[in-house]
Amino acid sequence: MARICLHGYVSGKVQGVYFRQSTQEQAESLDVDGWARNLDDGRVEVLLEGEEGAVRELEKWLARGPVKAKVTAVELEPMTPQGIAGFIVRR
Template sequence: MNRIGLHGFVSGKVQGVGFREATLREAERLGVQGWVRNREDGRVEVWLEGQKPEVARLADWLTQGPPAAEVEEARLAPCQPEGMAGFGVRR
């Protein structure tokens, strides 16, 4: 099994544009586990884990996000997968 994890932050116009819900839909479509949440500083935080190709596709998608978003930067770093099940939006 080639399971990997990524954790990081997406900055730009990423709150109030449906970014979390769109990330949830994309993660479910790709079969990626983890979570997404808004941060008080205006960034979106993500935790992704799953098979390398699917996690890489979602990480690439995060550089653009949904149509209303204006992503300035998606900074993700490798992390140890925790064996999460499913993908959720954290508040």
């Protein structure tokens, strides 16, 4: 499968519910690279890069998030792969 990259935003109750760390755990288990960070407006911004099937699995997970999250929207747009290695939680 081809390597793809998606960038976007997750809205809802996604801060203070272990969302970024859980995203990192999911990404690492799927071998997806990228990052997640909180935004001042309450959303979480993400960049996901990896094999298409794995990135799509993580995209599905983002729509649910961890147990305490209440995701209302996931908006992801394709972009050119960045060559990122690993997944980090940005501050």
